[in-house]
Amino acid sequence: MSNSETTSAGPNAYPAQRRYPRINVNTPVIVSSETSSCLGQTENISLGGALVHCGGSFQPRAESRLRFNLPTGVSVVATSRLVHRQADSRMGFQFVEMDPTMRAELSSFLHKLSTHSRRGARIPKRFNVALSRDSKSEIDQLAETVMISRWGGLIVCRGTFRVGQGFYLWWPQGKRGADARVVMHRRGEHAGVVEVGFEFGNHDNFWGMEFPRDVIE
Numbered sequence: 001m002s003n004s005e006t007t008s009a010g011p012n013a014y015p016a017q018r019r020y021p022r023i024n025v026n027t028p029v030i031v032s033s034e035t036s037s038c039l040g041q042t043e044n045i046s047l048g049g050a051l052v053h054c055g056g057s058f059q060p061r062a063e064s065r066l067r068f069n070l071p072t073g074v075s076v077v078a079t080s081r082l083v084h085r086q087a088d089s090r091m092g093f094q095f096v097e098m099d100p101t102m103r104a105e106l107s108s109f110l111h112k113l114s115t116h117s118r119r120g121a122r123i124p125k126r127f128n129v130a131l132s133r134d135s136k137s138e139i140d141q142l143a144e145t146v147m148i149s150r151w152g153g154l155i156v157c158r159g160t161f162r163v164g165q166g167f168y169l170w171w172p173q174g175k176r177g178a179d180a181r182v183v184m185h186r187r188g189e190h191a192g193v194v195e196v197g198f199e200f201g202n203h204d205n206f207w208g209m210e211f212p213r214d215v216i217e
Contacts, residue, residue, distance in 0.1 A: 020046035023110050024121035026212045031056055031080075031093070033064035040089075042068060043212050047107055049080065049094040058082045058091065066093055070124075074105045112154065112186075112195065121212040122149045129155065130170040135177060137168070143196075150211050152180065152199035158192050161185040169198070171206075178203045 022044040029042050031054050040054030050066060058064055060082050067077045079097035098106075125148045130139045143157035161182050170177035184197035200206050 020048040021110075022046045022051070024212055025110075026121065026123040027068050027070075029054070029066055029068040031058065031064055031066055031091075033058055033062060035059070035062075043090065045106075045110065047095070047103070047110065049083070049092060051090060051092050053089055054091055055089055058085075060085070063096075064093065066095075070105065070109050074102065074109075076102050076106055078102075112197075122147045122154075123209070123211060125207075125209075127171060127173055130172065131157065131159075132168045132170070135168050135179075139170070140167075146195070148207050148209075150205045150207075151203075152183070152197065153207075154195060154197050156193055156195055159194065161194065161196050166201075167198075169200075174208065176206070178206050 023046065025042055025045045027042050029040050029050070029052055031038050031040060031052060033056075036056040036058055038054045038056030040052045040056075043051040043053060045051075050068075052066070062081060064080050064082065065077060066080045067075065069075050077099070078095040080093040080095050082091055083094045084092040125145055127145045127148070129143050129145060131141050131143055132139050141157055141159055143155040145153050145155050147154040163182055163184065165182045167180055167182070168177055169180045179201040180198045181201060182196055183199050184195075186195050187193070205211075
C-alpha cells in the first residue's frame with residue numbers, strides 16, 4: 001500500500017480546483033487558521049488553489065488564509081479551505097476569495113510561466129547574469145532571472161529578441177556559462193524592459209539545484 005494516502009474533504013471539492021491548470025512553483029507560503037499556522041512551501045499553484053508542503057494541522061473545509069509573494073513583488077493573500085491531505089504533509093487548498101487585483105497579478109504570473117517553458121518545475125530565483133552573442137564575445141548586456149528551471153529560465157532585461165535566437169548566458173555567482181535559445185519574449189511592466197524565456201542547449205540542470213518533482217496529470 002502507498003505511504004501517501006490521500007484524504008478528501010468531499011467528492012466535489014478537489015475537482016473544482018482542477019478547472020485551472022496547475023503550474024509548478026516552489027515558493028514559501030504562510031498558512032494560518034484559527035487553530036493552526038505554519039510556514040511551508042508550495043509545490044504547484046493555479047488560479048483555483050495550491051498544493052502545499054506544510055506541517056500544520058488544518059481541518060477539512062475549515063477556512064484558512066494563504067499568503068505568498070510572487071517574484072514580481074506582489075503579495076498574494078487568499079481565503080482558502082483544505083480540500084485534500086496526504087500522509088507526506090502535502091495539502092491541497094482551494095482558493096475561495098481573493099482580491100481582484102491580486103487575482104489578476106497571479107493570473108498574469110502563471111500565464112507567463114506556462115508559456116515560457118513547458119519542461120519541468122520552476123522556482124523563483126533572482127540571479128544576475130550576463131548575455132553575449134557567444135562565449136568569446138564581449139558582454140552585450142546584464143539581466144536578472146525571475147524564474148529558473150532545470151532546462152532554462154525567465155529573465156528580465158533590455159534589448160530586442162526573437163524566438164529561436166541563440167545567445168550565451170554567463171552566471172557570475174555560479175562561475176559558469178552556457179549556450180541558450182530564446183523560446184518566448186514579451187514586454188515587461190516597465191518601459192524598455194522585456195521578459196525573455198529561454199532554454200539551454202546541452203545542459204541538464206545548469207543551475208545545479210534541486211527542483212520540485214514534475215506534476216503528472
